[in-house]
Amino acid sequence: MLFFSSPPRLGILLLTLLLVSGALSSVGAFEATFFDLPEGEAILIKSQGRWILIDAGPAIACDRLLRGLKDRGVRELDYLIVTHPHPDHYSGIFCLTGFLYPRRLADNGQKIPPFPQDDFLRWYATWRQKHPRYRFLSAGETLKIGEIVIQVLWPPSLSGNYNADSLVLMVKEKKGRLLLTGDIPASVEKTLVEDYGSGLRAQVLKVSHHGAADASSEVFLKYVSPQVAVVCAGRNHPRGYPAKRVLERLKRLVPQVLVTGDQGTLSVVISPSGEVQWRSYNE
Numbered sequence: 001m002l003f004f005s006s007p008p009r010l011g012i013l014l015l016t017l018l019l020v021s022g023a024l025s026s027v028g029a030f031e032a033t034f035f036d037l038p039e040g041e042a043i044l045i046k047s048q049g050r051w052i053l054i055d056a057g058p059a060i061a062c063d064r065l066l067r068g069l070k071d072r073g074v075r076e077l078d079y080l081i082v083t084h085p086h087p088d089h090y091s092g093i094f095c096l097t098g099f100l101y102p103r104r105l106a107d108n109g110q111k112i113p114p115f116p117q118d119d120f121l122r123w124y125a126t127w128r129q130k131h132p133r134y135r136f137l138s139a140g141e142t143l144k145i146g147e148i149v150i151q152v153l154w155p156p157s158l159s160g161n162y163n164a165d166s167l168v169l170m171v172k173e174k175k176g177r178l179l180l181t182g183d184i185p186a187s188v189e190k191t192l193v194e195d196y197g198s199g200l201r202a203q204v205l206k207v208s209h210h211g212a213a214d215a216s217s218e219v220f221l222k223y224v225s226p227q228v229a230v231v232c233a234g235r236n237h238p239r240g241y242p243a244k245r246v247l248e249r250l251k252r253l254v255p256q257v258l259v260t261g262d263q264g265t266l267s268v269v270i271s272p273s274g275e276v277q278w279r280s281y282n283e
Contacts, residue, residue: 029271030148030173032204034230035068036260037061040088041232043180043206044072047173050146052079053102054169054180056092059120065092068265069100076100079145081137082107083182084166091120093127102131106143108167109136110158137167147173153192153200154184163209164188170202176270177202179224183209189220200224203276204268207231207250211242211259221253227276228268229254235261 030047035057042057042065051074057065069077080102082090096102105128112125128134139156142149154168166182179202181189189208192200205226208215210233221229229250233241242259250257256278258266263280270276 029269030171030176030178031267031269032171032178033068033072034206034232034258034260034266034268035061035065036234036263036265037064037232038234039237040086040092041206041210042068042092043232044069044074045148045171045178046072047148048146050078050148051076052081052145052148052150053077053096054081055083055089056080056096058088059091059094062092062095066095066100074100077102079104079106079143081105081150081167081169083169083180084108084162085110085112085121085124086162086183087118087120089183090124093124103133105131105134106137108138108155108158108165110162110165111160149173153196154188166208168192170200173270174272175274176272177274178204178206178268178270179226180206181208181215183212183215185209185214186217186220189215189217193219193223197223203227203270203274205229205254207242207246209241210237210239211246211250212239213243213246216246216249218249218253221249226254228256228258228278230266230268231257231259233259233261237261 033044035042037057040057041055043054045052077100112121116122137152139152139154141152149172151170155165158165163183166184169180171178200223202224205224207229211231231242264282266280268278
């Protein structure tokens with residue numbers, strides 16, 4: 001509670017100035033929330049009242065995802081982007097009903113056979129087919145969602161390998177940069193370095209494949225040169241993510257390394273000038 005010893009008008013003026021200055025400090029900044037899930041990943045991006053969800057985690061974490069979205073005041077999902085059709089990245093979509101049903105849906109257009117062995121995959125194919133505003137994305141395309149610009153860096157075409165075909169997205173607002181890498185392996189990182197070079201530079205990097213040993217090469221990390229690297233891997237991950245040697249490499253090359261399984265759900269704010277602040281929530 002605020003108390004003013006000055007006359008009422010002056011008190012109101014001071015309070016107004018406090019509120020205005022607080023609002024101005026967030027203009028042009030965008031926020032990325034990395035949910036702490038037992039497996040998989042879901043990343044919520046907020047900018048100027050717009051909400052974009054990148055992946056939706058696994059179906060087994062539905063309750064945690066829904067609670068996280070509602071706790072952050074999400075009233076409507078403007079966009080859902082699925083990086084690739086592995087269940088730890090997409091199967092949570094079946095929880096997104098009612099006001100959380102995304103207005104727009106995009107993925108990499110991965111071809112799914114009519115009767116795959118995985119029933120979740122068949123259900124996902126049906127779900128995206130019925131979505132009224134679905135589209136697929138490929139390298140070279142750009143999305144503009146409010147003040148956010150999302151540049152699609154990968155893939156230029158599909159190989160059939162779900163991890164290697166993951167969407168790689170550069171999320172930008174003014175000078176702020178967030179690089180999202182899905183589950184790409186080191187071979188794709190190498191191609192991205194050859195194709196984009198210093199264009200990969202970002203203040204925040206979402207580490208590929210939950211910190212698995214098949215990605216996060218030294219060359220790639222040096223080109224991205226992030227201030228903060230976030231690993232989406234739950235505590236005691238059943239596949240052992242993140243790999244010890246990858247974590248050691250990250251800590252050697254990146255000033256701040258955050259793992260959701262250790263810190264909990266993470267919120268990272270990137271300012272218009274590229275400054276980064278973060279906090280964790282033990283949910």
